[in-house]
Amino acid sequence: MTDDYHSRLRESATFPRHVIAEIQRAAREGIYDIRGFGAKRRVPDFDDLLFLGASMSRYPLEGYRETCDTSVTLGARFTKKPIELKIPITIAGMSFGALSAQAKEALGRGASAMGTSTTTGDGGMTPEERGHSDLLVYQYLPSRYGMNPDDLRKADAIEIVVGQGAKPGGGGMLLGMKISERVAGMRDLPEGIDQRSACRHPDWTGPDDLEIKINELREITDWQIPIYAKIGASRPYFDTALAVKSGADVVVLDGMQGGTAATQDVFIEHVGIPTLPAVRMAVDALKELDMHRKVQLIVSGGIRSGADVAKALALGADAVSIGTAALIALGDNSPEHEEEYRKLGTSAGYYDDWQDGKDPAGICTQDPELAARLDPELGGRRLANYLSCLTLETQTLARACGKSHVHNLEPEDLVALTVESAAMAGVPLAGTQWIPGSGY
């Protein structure tokens, strides 16, 4: 075909090729698309912010020389054993079931090597992940699959999951191809059936009940370990305030770019708000309650680089959490599997069918042959490398702003590139003093 031929083709803005393909798929299959990964649409994010760096009125710290502390204490509000992290980056909750046992072990190895925590998911705690995670957060989910008091007491913290950024208001699903004998046994379900995880807790409703539930869990664990509340970003100002009121030690806030193992595409792309405004709204709530830095805020959803980490901290988060990026560090979407991605009708960099159990990288699968491809030691080393890189990048930016602790980063260090991100983050549009929505 000639260039002239191409120049006459015009793609519709309303019906671009991926929309046409989805209509054709829906007409063929009669059911919504279920996939993994997170939101793929462009939303205002941390790339829309810039650090100002030091200048005449602020002096920087020497890179590689002067100390820039990255330690974080989580959950000292009520408990005897708060979590002490060496870096402000944790590993988000992902289930054994959605992930292979090897992948869970690799996450534990990588996180432990860097002095940070990893988190269980729907389906309970496996001995592999407990054994390889120095700090393990045990999720308390609506399904309560595998939930038992023995594991609860083995945990270093409990995370009550109210919602998830990829699907606030939605439960989980694990399709039959991933319900192996072991997964089924841990969840008290028949092998091979499609399995739903409930969207709301079976024995409490609303913040007043949550306060009673938190106290029950504290009684069961003898007030030893912190209790987090995880919320999907939809109404983060109110949800954060209510989590604090309910007695949570830590609020975990997951923006709409947060990943999922299996959710309807329409849910992933159209429910919840981006991480950028969510952080600012949650910090507003904490400050108004005089609980900022007393109840810690962990932010997740689309964290990819040290720049994202530093910007989240500057907006007031105490730490961040990564999920999708951690899987990519283990080997997800690696070009080395390109031939097999092609056979699955996709390509490295696009693969999102984490729900179907055929992951060539051996991460999102329960197939023993595929899972065996992931060496947990190597995967753990890659994750540790990645976490190290994120930490160094975060310190680089913090030192440039003259901060001896990454928590000293502040909104005053930031400007926004767009009017939208300025309004969402509550920082001035670059080159102006204007924060849209803050009045004149």
Add this chain to the structure above:
Amino acid sequence: MQTIDVSVEGIRTLNQLLHTEDHTGAIEVQNPNGRHSIAVGATIPVDVTVNGHVGYYCAGMNQHANIQVNGNAGPGLAENMMSGQVRVTGDASQYCGATAHGGLLVVQGNAAARCGISMKGVDIVVGGNVGHMSAFMAQTGRLVICGDAGDALGDSIYEARIYVKGLVKSTGADCELKEMRDEHLEELTQLLAAANITEHSAKDFRRYGSARKLYHFNIDNANAY
């Protein structure tokens, strides 16, 4: 017999004692006065008698203990119980036995909505009626209802078995009436005996369980969801 007045000593004293591996001997709890989280997370095989009404989550996550409440219970009675026995002489509020994995829960009176929600192996015997959405998403275990059941019994049920003597207002998605075979009569007789509920005969009950039509996500079943 050790007596703990929780209106004086608080629930912490009681719960800590129930987590003490070398404790033996029965415990009597006085003046619960509707307090929450009474006798939660027990790890030892002791008899606990609570004289009075209890609030939320009494006997939550119980392991091994034999807990009797002489009164009524608030929401979440014996939630996520693993083993042992819990008995309430009066009525129980919402979601009793929620997600419980094992043991025996006996409510001698009535149980409110969502009794046995998401149960994972527990046996529950209710002497009276149960409210709507009971055994919702029930996975395994047995629920015995000696009275009537409210709307949407066994909605989205997996492999749990439900026995009902009285009326069922309606069944939920994928829950259907099943044949009562000899093995079911036998297990129901044993359950009633274990619960010490003697005024009913197993042959007067009907069995409900999963039609297993929703086990695989299928567009042809979309109207059932």
